[in-house]
Each structure stands twice: as structure tokens, then as C-alpha cells.
Amino acid sequence: MTVKRISQFFNPKSVAVIGASNRTNRAGYVVMRNLLQGGFNGPIMPVTPKYKAVHGVLAYPTIDVLPQIPDLAVICTNKEHCCKIIEQLGEKGCKNAIIIASGFDKALKEALINTAKKAEVNILGPNSLGLLIPRIGLNASFSHMVAKPGKIAFVSQSAAVCSTILDWAKTKDIGFSYFVSVGDCGDIDFDELVDFLGRDANTQAILLYIDNIEHTRRFISAARAAAFSKPVIAIKTGKTAAGADAAIAHTGGNQGSDAVYDAMFQRAGMLRVNDLRELFAATQTLALHPKLLKQEALTILTNGGGPGVMSVDTLIQSSGKLAELSKETIAKLNQVLPQHTSFANPVDIYGDSDPRRYQKALEILVKAPEVDNLLILHSPSALAPSEDFATIIAETVNKIPKMQRPYVMTNFMGETAAYEARKVCQAAGIPTYRTPEGAVAAYMHLIQYRRNQKHLTQTPESLLDSDNIHTDAAAAIIENHLQEKMHYLPTHDAAPLLNCYQINCIATQHAYTPTEAREYAEKMGFPVALKLVSPNIPSKSDVGGVVLNLNDGDEVEQTAFNMLLRINETYPDAQIDGFALQRMATRAGGQELRIAVKTDPNFGPVILLGEAGTALNFDLAAVALPPLNMNLAKYLIAAASDKGFIKEKHLPTKIDKYTLCAMLTRVSQMVVENPDIKSLELNPVLALQGKFQVLDACIELEKYQAGSRIKRLAIRPYPKELEQEITLKDGSMALLRPIRPEDEEAHREFDNKLTKEDRYKRFFGEMPQFSHEQLAKMTQIDYDREMAFIVTQRRDDVWQTLGVSRVLMDPDNLVAEFAVVVRSDIKGLGLGRILMQSVIDHCKRQKVEKIEGLTLPENAGMIGLAKKLGFKVTRDFEEGTIVMTMPLA
Structure with a gap:
């Protein structure tokens, strides 16, 4: 599918409804009704052998007798008939079809896709609710509701969510440029739609409901391009294991790790929300009012202490921050407001405030240079209807030119008293919310969107020693190991490869027997660390495969014997390749980290960062997609710290962030340039006095066979x-x-x-x-x-x-x-x-x-x-x- 063909799909001049019906409980009845009531300005041709006419429109018994080639066909028949119908549409010359039917198993879905390719018919669905383009009066859907014209595009894999969004949008008077139910994504998929919508002048924001992404690289490319010019907001289901299983059952495909999806959304400059409530809130802030915030601090104006406190609690718990009002602003407020007013932030003007008091406070705050973002809270008052307060707020705010005023949001609490007030604010273009917590949550979406946008445009530093990377030597090392059938590289074999990328690895000796281990230890000097070498035991510490601070040869030899006995009992089938010996590293004042590269089924290689330990999965680490530069590495470290995956301890010296960024960037480069690296574990990595040293490493090699080596990456690296x-x-x-x-x-x-x-x-x-x-x-x-x-x-x-x-x-x-x-x-x-x-x-x-x-x-x-x-x-x-x-x- 190309953007050109998507454009043709979304601009039909004629529509055929295959399986049109006069029975009210049939999809063919609802689709015909929606097309006729939508005001579509083109031929609508029902196809059915059962009726002479459907909804009063002349029907045709078969596709081949249609008087013209339809630009779009909506197939409302049972799934068993869809392949045959697609063949007939192809023979007629129709290039685009929507399939409403659901319940396709894997074999039938593959047959449908293959038939469509052969017939050169583009498919939306199966399991699609349909397509609505209000601007041209097209409602080719099985929906119970219509959509009004607007500037928001919505694309969803769930037909049920489509119905919910339409219902909500009606209550908020929100319109759509396109409303697309992709269903099971048999042919048309998210990447093509986002690419089209990102270029579309009629769309100012894109909303997505995603179960899974199949073409991840194309999607990231399209989403990043779109996010440069307009907000792209997504719900991605399957955050839990049970949810992922349910999503797979719903749409098929491979879910992969949710943490990797998080990393992808951030890398593309998108905003991810967790549920429909957050999607609705984000729509009101970002999609309808897509202003990029100048600063992140929030000022709150309220006529009630309780709502103000609730807002502050929600803000701080969400990692937001309050603005600090200047002495000049406080002095101005003091001149026009009662003495008992709180001039801190929140500015509490108390429950006896009338609209005039709100106006006085607002006129000062919207002009204050330190007020970049303003949340106005209002509890119902007996002094005046909430609608009067909303009118004063709207008039005061809109007197200030948009480019000169802060970002303003409102919260009118209550239901009956607040309903008309919210309508006034909506009409004035001011975002409004039902609860203080909801308003703050929506504001934090703006903050996260701002941060993601900054990630898109920040300029990275250059690596000072980037010329000291030995790419050809690294490739030769890997090729030699693969020719010798060595797919598992423990520390002593991994070190030369890591050194090619300026990744410092501790000196390691490899011994095959306990006696040999003793001899090497005596040559190295004590104390030493003894580690088991085995490709079958991923976490050696868990089974006693790592022993530290051995102080003489007898102790080394006996420990090695005991280690073998213990492993033979617990892992009798494990391949044992001997022992690794290292001089004990000085750990005092240092911190131990873990850096890993794993392969996600959807996104390919991903980089993980966390604390050293026995396990590092996607739930216990910060995750990033390669390739990394110094800025992206910095964000990875910040994410690991913010989420508690790296806890900076009370040490004499802090972790050198620049050097860690450089190390992560080199790990990324090594993985990008060497596709035969399947996985990598650096655990632990000792951070001490501005230096990083790998104490234990494991690299898994596998000859990469799947076509282009670059295509294995979710993001194309520097060529x-x-x-x-x-x-x-x-x-x-x-x-x-x-x-x-x-x-x-x-x-x-x-x-x-x-x-x-x-x-x-x-x-x-x-x-x-x-x-x-x-x-x-x-x-x-x-x-x-x-x-x-x-x-x-x-x-x-x-x-x-x-x-x-x-x-x-x-x-x-x-x-x-x-x-x-x-x-x-x-x-x-x-x-x-x-x-x-x-x-x-x-x-x-x-x-x-x-x-x-x-x-x-x-x-x-x-x-x-x-x-x-x-x-x-x-x-x-x-x-x-x-x-x-x-x-x-």
C-alpha cells in the first residue's frame, strides 16, 4: 500500500454495498442507511440477489452487472463469501474494499490477503466497523452514530472502541477529518494510514488505538514524520501479560514487550496514554488545542481550598511542578483581592468570590511573565451561576492575543451547575474538565508531549574518541568465531570484541580444569574471583557459579571442584566450558550496573539498562531502541533513574553520566554494525571514579540470514x-x-x-x-x-x-x-x-x-x-x- 493508493481509497466517487439488506438486524441494512443519511454525493449501489431495491435504491443481483466500476465496496456478507467477492471485485476493476465480517481464523485470513493481492484490491479489515469521512459525507460504516466534520483523525483496531469514541465525541461536539476502523489489519495498516494522515492538511491531530504493530520500522518512520508537524496520541493495549494474550487473541500478531512499545512511542515523538479516559483528556488538550508549552510550571487559581490541594497533590505525584509567583505579581494581587486571600500558588480567592473577583485575579495572572500555564478551578457558588463565571473567564482570556497569553485550562466541578459553564469554555476554545485531577492529568499529557518533542530536536554531542572504533577488526573476530562454531562468547572471548569499541573489560584468564584454575590464580596474584563458564546457565550467581575473594591456590582449586559437583547436581545436562579467573576489582565506592541487548520479536535489537543482579528483563530495566547517540543515551540513563532501575547510592562520587552515555552509544554502535550479535550481557559493569569496567560479559552470536542486515533494526541507522x-x-x-x-x-x-x-x-x-x-x-x-x-x-x-x-x-x-x-x-x-x-x-x-x-x-x-x-x-x-x-x- 502506498500513500497514493490510500488517497484513492479515502476519496471515493461511488460506493457499492455487497450484501445490502432490508432486514434491520443485518450489517447490509445499517451500512446502506448510514451511506444514504450521510449525504454522500455519488452513486450508492446495493448488490444483493434477494431484493429489487434496498432503502428505496435500485439493487443489482451481482457485481458484474453494476452500471459502473465502484471506487469503494463495503462487503457486508458472511466471512465464507469474502474471498469470492474480492475476486469478483477485482474482475470488475474495483480497487478498494471494506470487510465488515469478523471471526477469520489464520488460514482464512491468509487466503483473503492472498486473494486480495492477486485481484489488486486494497482491503480495510476484516473485522472493520468501516470508514467515516464527514467532510465528504461518507459514512461507509456499521456504526450506530455519525461523526461531524472536524480536524482530528482517529484510527482503531477495535470496532467497539470506535463506537465508544463516536459516542463521547458527540457529547463534546468534537468532529473528525477521518474515522477509520482498521480491524485486523489484513492489508491497510497503521504505518500507511499515519503516513497519509501526517501529510493531510485537513488533519491537525492523530489518535490511535493499537493492539499490535506489524510493520514496526515503517510505523516509526511514519509516526516520527507526522509528530514533527502535529500531535500523535496512542493507546496501546497489552501492558500486562494477560492483556497481551487477549490482544493476540483479538487481532493476532506478536505482542512483544510493552516496555519496548513505550520506548518506541517516545522515540517517535508520540504521546502514549493508558486508557480511554486519558485519551479523552489528551484529545481536549493536545488534539483540539495543539500548543507546545514554553515552560512546565503550573499556576492554579481556585475559589476552593480543597480542589486546589487535590490539584497540587496530583501534579506533584505526576512529577509536575508549581510555578513560583513573583513579588510583583503578589503585590498586584494584594491590591485587588481581599486581605484573607492566599497569594501563594494555588491562588485561593475563597468561596465567596463573585465573577468580578475572578476577573481581577485573572487579568493579573494572564499578564504575569512567570505564568506560562494556568489552571482555573471553580466550585459551584450561590452568588452567581457557573455560566457567569465561565463567561467572565472566556472574555478575560480571549482579550489577550494567543501568542502572548499563557496556556489556560478550566475545571468546573459538579454536573448540573457546571454543564453550561463547560459549554461556554468549549465554545471559547478553552479546554475544560470535569474534575481537578482530570485537568492536571491532561496538563501532564502536555508536559510529556513537550518532552517527547524536545527529544526529537535536541542536538547530540559528538563522541570524542569515535575515530578509535575498529569496525573491521570486530567483524573479523565475529566471523572467526562463527566459522569455528562458537556461538557463545564468555568474558575472555568477548573482551577482544568489546575492546574494538573502546569498552573496557577486566583482564580474564580461562581455565579448563580446577588444577589449571589454581595455576592461573597463582600467576595472577590474590585475591581472585572464580566464575563458571557455561552457555546453558544464564545467571551463574543464582547457582553458586561465582565466588569472590579467593586468597590462595588451594582455596581456588577446592572451590572449582565444589562448583562442578554442585552444577552437576542442579544442571546435569549443562555444557561446562571451564572457569574464568579475574583479579578482584576494587569495588569500594563504586556502583554495579547491567547493560544488555535483547531481541524483541517486533522491534529487533533493544538496549536495556539497570542495576547489576540476577535477572534483567524488560520490566526491570529502562529500554531504548538503537541506534543511540549521546542525547538518546542520556535519556535512557534518566529513564532508568526516574523509574528506580538505577538507584544512585550515597557514594563519594556520582556516576559519570557522560562516560556512561559514551559506553551505551558504543554498545549501540557495535550491535548496529554487527548483525550477527543476537544478544549481549554486560553484568556487572563497575562504575568507579569516572571509569566503567566490564567484570563479566556474555555475547551470543547467530549468523543473520533474514535478508537486509539493516532491516532487522526498527530504526534505520546512519548509512x-x-x-x-x-x-x-x-x-x-x-x-x-x-x-x-x-x-x-x-x-x-x-x-x-x-x-x-x-x-x-x-x-x-x-x-x-x-x-x-x-x-x-x-x-x-x-x-x-x-x-x-x-x-x-x-x-x-x-x-x-x-x-x-x-x-x-x-x-x-x-x-x-x-x-x-x-x-x-x-x-x-x-x-x-x-x-x-x-x-x-x-x-x-x-x-x-x-x-x-x-x-x-x-x-x-x-x-x-x-x-x-x-x-x-x-x-x-x-x-x-x-x-x-x-x-x-
Whole structure:
């Protein structure tokens, strides 16, 4: 499925209902009724041999006699007939179908998918409630309710949740741009829909209800691109083991770890909510009012002490924080409010407040520079109806221009008294909630969304010793082990591989027998640690396979004998490969961590961080998806600390976060560059005095066979294979390579060295200097969706960017748009040709059908170069531009 085909699916000009019925308890009856009542402006053609007409509309006995090819078919028959119907639709030429029927077992679902592929019919479902596009009057659904037009898109795997959302939206007067029930995702899936909706101008927010994601890499790519421009909010079921089993039974697929889904949502810049209540709250804050907060502190204005206290408790328990009012603001409040008023935060103006007192306090708070976010609480009052208070609040807030006022939310407590007040606030565009706790929970969604968005755009540091990584040596070590059928690498075998990535491992000797262990220990010097070596015992400490502080040879030998006897009793079938001996490391004042890499069935390799111990599963560790950079490693450490997976003890020195970030980044790089690493355990890792040393390691190898080695990762890593050394016309060497997030500052300097004329030619007009957010989007790209090549050269001991080419491919790989710019002060070195050729070569690798670029008529250099390289150059007189095209297919 491509975005182009999704666009056709979502813009039908005619609809056929297969299995239409006049019986009120049939799906074919409800779908026909909904289509007719929705106001769809196109032919609606019921297909059934049982009736001459359905709902008064002429019916057709079979698909082949339809008077025209329907753009969309809604199949309302039993599941047993669906494959045959799909064949008939394909023969007729219909390309899109919704399948309402449910109960497909695995074999029937596979048969349906295969039939649809052969017939070239796109499927929404099975087990779909249908599709609603209110803007065009399309209600091709089995729903009991209609949807009004709006700017929110909702996509769900659960038909029951669809019905619930529609019911709730009606009470809140919320509309939808698209309302899509994907059902069992037989064909059309979340990744394609999010990609389409992220580009759709009619959609300002995307809501998702997810049981499982099948195409994880495509989904992350689409979600991250969408989240750059609009909120993407998701419920993911299956947080518990029982819930995961229920989700698998519902939609099939593989659930994987919920902690990995958490990591994925954060990495993509999405907001995850836990239940429908939170989804409703997040919709009112983010989807309807998608303003990114400037700061995170909250100010509270209330006419009741109790609600104010409840709000503060909820805020602090949710890791939020209160704003601190300035002395100037407090002085202004003191002048207009009664003396008994509390001028702390919350600002409590007491229950005898009338609308005028609210207005006075509000006029001060909305203008206070320290008030970035304001929650207004109101308990019902006998002095005036709640509606009067809401009117004053709405008028006072909306007097201030949106860009100059804080983010304002309201809570009108009660039901009957508060109902009309909430309607006033909704009409004024002010989010409103039924309870103080609900308002604070919704506010924390904004905070989490803000943090996730910052994660998307923060610039990572560069690793100081990144040039000391020995990738080729690491690959050779792995290949040698695999040729020797060695799939389990204990510490002494893993150390050389870890050292290739500057991961320090303690010196280890391998002994095959207790006597040999004694001999090595006596040579090493005491005290020593003795550890069992076995690929079959994952946690040696649990079975007495690790003994520390052995002080002489006799003790080492006897301990080794006893260890073998004990293991033979508890693990009689285990393969024992001898013993590992190490000098005792100084642990005083240090902390022991555990770093692991495991393979998730959906997302591939994932990195885990926690405290050293006997077990490190997804529930006891912070989780991140590779590839990591220094910023992402920092977030992983912060998550481990916040969730209590790493407890910083009262030690003389704290953990060196920078060095730990560097180590995690190198672990990520090792896993990314070596797909034959199936799993990895570094346990424990001793953190002491700013250094990290691996005391025990285990690496599992397995020859990777499943197609592209890069595809095993949920996120495409930096394509190092595209780096190329080049020679410029002046004889100097430079590096042509894809852009990286770390290039932001160099890119800013590059842009600063463009003349005003060159910037005008590149951007087709006057362009202000780029902000950090704009530069982040230019440097932190998704290599699956776009590409930017830079020519970089070391000048004055600093790597400088000399030129940039950009390629943006459409989702269907039909057309790629390109742009090239060279630094103004170093032209004449052949950089333009090199960068243009990088565009052509990349588009050929991606199997793009046509390359297209625009330039201004006065840009003679670009026009001439394009002609030399084989581009067709034409003039668009209406737009005043030169169009450069090159067909590749």
C-alpha cells in the first residue's frame, strides 16, 4: 500500500454495498442507511440477489452487472463469501474494499490477503466497523452514530472502541477529518494510514488505538514524520501479560514487550496514554488545542481550598511542578483581592468570590511573565451561576492575543451547575474538565508531549574518541568465531570484541580444569574471583557459579571442584566450558550496573539498562531502541533513574553520566554494525571514579540470514556505507557523507557563510536565519524517507561543511525532489557536480522513477550543470522558475 493508493481509497466517487439488506438486524441494512443519511454525493449501489431495491435504491443481483466500476465496496456478507467477492471485485476493476465480517481464523485470513493481492484490491479489515469521512459525507460504516466534520483523525483496531469514541465525541461536539476502523489489519495498516494522515492538511491531530504493530520500522518512520508537524496520541493495549494474550487473541500478531512499545512511542515523538479516559483528556488538550508549552510550571487559581490541594497533590505525584509567583505579581494581587486571600500558588480567592473577583485575579495572572500555564478551578457558588463565571473567564482570556497569553485550562466541578459553564469554555476554545485531577492529568499529557518533542530536536554531542572504533577488526573476530562454531562468547572471548569499541573489560584468564584454575590464580596474584563458564546457565550467581575473594591456590582449586559437583547436581545436562579467573576489582565506592541487548520479536535489537543482579528483563530495566547517540543515551540513563532501575547510592562520587552515555552509544554502535550479535550481557559493569569496567560479559552470536542486515533494526541507522572520500579540483581531500544530527552547529556555520544572493537562489526569496528547531529538522533526518549529503573537510582543525544536497522522495518512490547549495566563498572546486551526482546515485539506489528540481532563471550555474548531467530543463512561466527533470525508469 502506498500513500497514493490510500488517497484513492479515502476519496471515493461511488460506493457499492455487497450484501445490502432490508432486514434491520443485518450489517447490509445499517451500512446502506448510514451511506444514504450521510449525504454522500455519488452513486450508492446495493448488490444483493434477494431484493429489487434496498432503502428505496435500485439493487443489482451481482457485481458484474453494476452500471459502473465502484471506487469503494463495503462487503457486508458472511466471512465464507469474502474471498469470492474480492475476486469478483477485482474482475470488475474495483480497487478498494471494506470487510465488515469478523471471526477469520489464520488460514482464512491468509487466503483473503492472498486473494486480495492477486485481484489488486486494497482491503480495510476484516473485522472493520468501516470508514467515516464527514467532510465528504461518507459514512461507509456499521456504526450506530455519525461523526461531524472536524480536524482530528482517529484510527482503531477495535470496532467497539470506535463506537465508544463516536459516542463521547458527540457529547463534546468534537468532529473528525477521518474515522477509520482498521480491524485486523489484513492489508491497510497503521504505518500507511499515519503516513497519509501526517501529510493531510485537513488533519491537525492523530489518535490511535493499537493492539499490535506489524510493520514496526515503517510505523516509526511514519509516526516520527507526522509528530514533527502535529500531535500523535496512542493507546496501546497489552501492558500486562494477560492483556497481551487477549490482544493476540483479538487481532493476532506478536505482542512483544510493552516496555519496548513505550520506548518506541517516545522515540517517535508520540504521546502514549493508558486508557480511554486519558485519551479523552489528551484529545481536549493536545488534539483540539495543539500548543507546545514554553515552560512546565503550573499556576492554579481556585475559589476552593480543597480542589486546589487535590490539584497540587496530583501534579506533584505526576512529577509536575508549581510555578513560583513573583513579588510583583503578589503585590498586584494584594491590591485587588481581599486581605484573607492566599497569594501563594494555588491562588485561593475563597468561596465567596463573585465573577468580578475572578476577573481581577485573572487579568493579573494572564499578564504575569512567570505564568506560562494556568489552571482555573471553580466550585459551584450561590452568588452567581457557573455560566457567569465561565463567561467572565472566556472574555478575560480571549482579550489577550494567543501568542502572548499563557496556556489556560478550566475545571468546573459538579454536573448540573457546571454543564453550561463547560459549554461556554468549549465554545471559547478553552479546554475544560470535569474534575481537578482530570485537568492536571491532561496538563501532564502536555508536559510529556513537550518532552517527547524536545527529544526529537535536541542536538547530540559528538563522541570524542569515535575515530578509535575498529569496525573491521570486530567483524573479523565475529566471523572467526562463527566459522569455528562458537556461538557463545564468555568474558575472555568477548573482551577482544568489546575492546574494538573502546569498552573496557577486566583482564580474564580461562581455565579448563580446577588444577589449571589454581595455576592461573597463582600467576595472577590474590585475591581472585572464580566464575563458571557455561552457555546453558544464564545467571551463574543464582547457582553458586561465582565466588569472590579467593586468597590462595588451594582455596581456588577446592572451590572449582565444589562448583562442578554442585552444577552437576542442579544442571546435569549443562555444557561446562571451564572457569574464568579475574583479579578482584576494587569495588569500594563504586556502583554495579547491567547493560544488555535483547531481541524483541517486533522491534529487533533493544538496549536495556539497570542495576547489576540476577535477572534483567524488560520490566526491570529502562529500554531504548538503537541506534543511540549521546542525547538518546542520556535519556535512557534518566529513564532508568526516574523509574528506580538505577538507584544512585550515597557514594563519594556520582556516576559519570557522560562516560556512561559514551559506553551505551558504543554498545549501540557495535550491535548496529554487527548483525550477527543476537544478544549481549554486560553484568556487572563497575562504575568507579569516572571509569566503567566490564567484570563479566556474555555475547551470543547467530549468523543473520533474514535478508537486509539493516532491516532487522526498527530504526534505520546512519548509512556509513555511503561515506566516500573525494578529491576536489584544488587537489585537497574531502569527505562526501550523509548528514548526521551532530552536524547542526556546522550546518549553522555553513548557512551563515552563504551570501544573501545565494540564499535567495536556494530558498526562492528572503529567508531569516534558521532556528534550532529548523536546523534540527535539516540534520536529524529519517534516512528511510529522505537523504542529505554534505561535503565536509577539516579546515583550521575543525570539520566544516562545504556543500549540501538534499533529496526528498515521495512515499511511492515515483518522484524525488532535490536541491543543492555550495558555500559562497569556495566555489570552483567541483562541489556542485559532486553533490548533484550524489543525488542521482542515491535515487538510482532507491529505484526512484524521476528526479525533479527547481531553480530561478538567474541561477545560470545550476542550470548549466543540470544540462551537462543530462537533466531536461524547461521554464515554468507561470511560476517564474526553471524545472529540471531526469527520468530514471
